[in-house]
Amino acid sequence: MPPSPHALVIGIDGGTFDVIDPLAARGLLPNIDRLLRSSASSRTTCTWPAHTAPGWSTFVTAGHPGNHGIYQFYDTQDPSYRARLTRAGDLGRTGAWDWLAAQEYTLGLVNIPMSHPPADLPGYQITWPLERTLRHCRPDSLLRELAAAKAHFQSDLATMFRGDMGYLEQAERNVEARVRSVRHLMTTRPTDVVMVVLTEADRVGHHYWHYEDTTHPRHEKAPAGSGWDRANTRAYQAIDTAVGELLSLVDEDTVVTLVSDHGLGQGTHALAVHQLLEEAGLLATEPGDGPAADEASWFAGGGRRVDFARTAVYMPVPGSYGLNINLRARQARGKVAPRDRDRVTAEVVDLLCGLKGPAGEPVFQAVLPSAEAYPGQQRGRAPDLLMVPADESVLPVTDLAGALWAPSAQTGLHRHQGIWAQRSPRVRPGRAGGTMPLVDALPTLLMDLGASWPSDIDGSPRTGIFTEDLPVPASDPRVTARDATAPDAEPAGDTADEDDYTSSRLREMGYL
Numbered sequence: 001m002p003p004s005p006h007a008l009v010i011g012i013d014g015g016t017f018d019v020i021d022p023l024a025a026r027g028l029l030p031n032i033d034r035l036l037r038s039s040a041s042s043r044t045t046c047t048w049p050a051h052t053a054p055g056w057s058t059f060v061t062a063g064h065p066g067n068h069g070i071y072q073f074y075d076t077q078d079p080s081y082r083a084r085l086t087r088a089g090d091l092g093r094t095g096a097w098d099w100l101a102a103q104e105y106t107l108g109l110v111n112i113p114m115s116h117p118p119a120d121l122p123g124y125q126i127t128w129p130l131e132r133t134l135r136h137c138r139p140d141s142l143l144r145e146l147a148a149a150k151a152h153f154q155s156d157l158a159t160m161f162r163g164d165m166g167y168l169e170q171a172e173r174n175v176e177a178r179v180r181s182v183r184h185l186m187t188t189r190p191t192d193v194v195m196v197v198l199t200e201a202d203r204v205g206h207h208y209w210h211y212e213d214t215t216h217p218r219h220e221k222a223p224a225g226s227g228w229d230r231a232n233t234r235a236y237q238a239i240d241t242a243v244g245e246l247l248s249l250v251d252e253d254t255v256v257t258l259v260s261d262h263g264l265g266q267g268t269h270a271l272a273v274h275q276l277l278e279e280a281g282l283l284a285t286e287p288g289d290g291p292a293a294d295e296a297s298w299f300a301g302g303g304r305r306v307d308f309a310r311t312a313v314y315m316p317v318p319g320s321y322g323l324n325i326n327l328r329a330r331q332a333r334g335k336v337a338p339r340d341r342d343r344v345t346a347e348v349v350d351l352l353c354g355l356k357g358p359a360g361e362p363v364f365q366a367v368l369p370s371a372e373a374y375p376g377q378q379r380g381r382a383p384d385l386l387m388v389p390a391d392e393s394v395l396p397v398t399d400l401a402g403a404l405w406a407p408s409a410q411t412g413l414h415r416h417q418g419i420w421a422q423r424s425p426r427v428r429p430g431r432a433g434g435t436m437p438l439v440d441a442l443p444t445l446l447m448d449l450g451a452s453w454p455s456d457i458d459g460s461p462r463t464g465i466f467t468e469d470l471p472v473p474a475s476d477p478r479v480t481a482r483d484a485t486a487p488d489a490e491p492a493g494d495t496a497d498e499d500d501y502t503s504s505r506l507r508e509m510g511y512l
Contacts, residue, residue, distance in 0.1 A: 002190040004251040006105070007449055009195035010243060011059075011112070013052060014202030015260030015419045017043060019232055029236060031244035035258060038429050040465035041421035042436040046262045048373065048388055049321035050414035053086060055261025055438070056113040056197070060095040062442040062459035066376025068092055070114060072320040073130055073506070074296070076383045080332045081308060081316075083296035084497055085130050088115050092378040093481045096442055097121055099453055100193055102478035108191040110182055111156060111199070113261070123191040126181070128156050132501045151184040153177035157501075161203050162508045168208065168231050171200040172238040179242040186249050193449075198242060204235040205264040206510060209412030216266050218411060253425060255448045259441050260418035267413030268393040269358060270406045273315050273323075274306065275399070280351050282344070284310035285400060297503055298512055302401025308333035312344050318398050318512050322383025323348060323367075345369065348385060357391060358405050365390040392416065409510040424448050428467045436462060452476035 024033035047054040047065055049072075057063075057070040065071055069092035075084040097107055097119065107123040109115065116127035118138035126143075127136040136155055137143055146152040153159075159174045161167045175198055182196050208231030210216040222228035243258075250256065277283035288305035291297055298318050299306040306314060308326060312335055316324045325341055328334040336344050349367045357363050366388040370379050373386035387396060392415055395408050420441050423429075426448060439459030446453050447461040452473045463470070506512045 002187050004249070004254050005108070005186070005190070005192055005194045007193045007255040007257070007445060008246060008250050009193070009257045009259065009445070010246060011056070011195065011197035012201055012239060012258065012260045012419065013113070013197055013199040014205055014262060014264040014414065015258075016263035016265070016415060016417070017419055018263065018265065018415075019201075019205075019236060020419065023233060023236055028233060029240040031240045031247060032236075032258070035243065035247065035256065035423060036421055036431075039256070039258070039421040039423040040427050040430060040432065040462070041258075041419070042432040042434075042462075044260070044418040044420045044438045044441065045435045046260075046416055046418045046438050048386060048416065049319065050262035050392070050416045050418075051319060052113050052202070052261055055418070057091060057095075058438050059259060059261065059441055060097070060112070060114075061091065061093055062096070062439050062453065062457040063093055064374070064376060064439060064458045066370075066374035066379045066382065067458060068095075068376075069378030069381045071322065071374075071382055072317045073511070074317045075381070076316045076320050076322050077324070077381050078316070079330060081295040081299060081306075081314075082497060083298075083317075083503075085502070086114070087130075088117060088119065088127075092381075094454070096446070096453075099446075099479045100451060103451055103476060105193055105451070106191040108182075108185055108189065108194040110185070110194075110196040111178060112195060112197050113156075113199075124185060124189055128197070130157060130502055131499065132157070146181050146184060149184050149188075151177075151180045153181050156199055157505050160505050160509050161207050162505070165207070165226070165228065168204060168227060168234060171204050171235055175200050175235075175238040175242050179245050183245060183249065196246070198239050201232070201235045201239060202264060203509070204231050205412035206267070206410040207412070208232065209264075209266060209410075213266060216411065217268055218407060255422065255424040255445060257423075257441065257445050258419065258421040259438075260420075261438075263415035263417045263419070264412050265415045266393045267395060267408040267410045270395050270397045270399070270408045271357075271363065272399040272402065272404050272406070273387075273396045275404050276351070276355070277313050277348075279404075280347075282311070282313040282348065282351075294497075298398045301399060304400045306400075309335060312336050313348050315396065315398050316383055319395070320383055321387045321389070321396060323385040323387065325384045345385065352387060357394060362390045363394055364388060422448065422465065426466050426468060426470060428465055432465075447473065452479045454479055454481040456481055 054065045061068045109125045113128045116129040118125045125138045129136045210218045211222045211228040284307045285304040286307040291300040355363045368386045370382040374382040443461040
């Protein structure tokens, strides 16, 4: 047997105790249940918005978005209204892999969102590319090695839901293939730390939620023999099998962390924010079969496109829950003079904070300026305003066609509360009341390992979970935070713009 890693991190994208706990109580998730019973665990408070990109970036850096600079899959402050993909090089600070590598830990990293392109790290890496590429691993020969061992899996973008409800069975196969790859790598390329993210609970939950949830307003009976009425259960059972296989590869001394980037729950309505802004005279459109040259695809639809020369406020990226003031000198076709910024902002806040949903309930609990929503050195990359939902079953979208209010394309939507659990010989098992900030998960893991972290991270270790007074690891001069770029600087790293392949995958998932 190869040596057991010092730490194993299992990520469940969209993982929620609202699904896990009832299934575990029914005996349907024996491996996850066993892990939770021997772990300290808590619900986590995740990022606003509850989204994959800032969520996993927050976990890996133990930093809030205002300090790491990732707010969505796409740049939310592109001055020319383009769709520029965010990548690992856009992180405005170092993260766990840099710190551990500096302390001579070897790493095995598989399918972690926002990890592409692969970095020069000791060990191996299969990234999570949001673009069509075969160059998403290190060493370069890794995909050939996995294929030869019949342990290959496709990248996440290639295996997303594509509008075909037969996806449920594919999702189960995807989990199996991913864990087959990890098993091969852990047994042939042992490393000190392993992390793998399983994304299928999120993908299935987005599109099958209303079949299994009988309280969903759009609940309907699943076709006979389809299994869709147990879709969430089946996805989690596939993940439970995977968790069991991964745990079989480690010993009792290995620190095991189970974590999610956000939760998931009912999705009921989509709010066409651009249409709302247009009705209020804050956004203008013009005839057009598509976006203007180089502008993102989501700024057009239904034979219209956003006319930025006459627009004061717009939503820069779907799913960002953000709004930008179209400022002169900052945006390419900016309309709002700096002296008018506060007036326009106040008008937007009044509009959205007074908005009621289809049942008469408030839609947003607050609309926050970026200085309040995203304090930190990377705030300049954030949207100018953050719409904080009062009802997380409502998704703000950029649609220019159709009704102002429509059924959400995703019947399961992200939630602000996720999951965390940690098992080791030094941890006192038990579920904590309340919630734990997601930024605390990584320093808690590092403290258990005895590894150092930079002094200026946002998170702190949850010392109360340990059965003994563990020493706080001494500072290590090799472990430093990258000098953050200036708030108004261009994001770091290579750039990649929207293409038809990426857009079609994300649109089929309901992200665009």
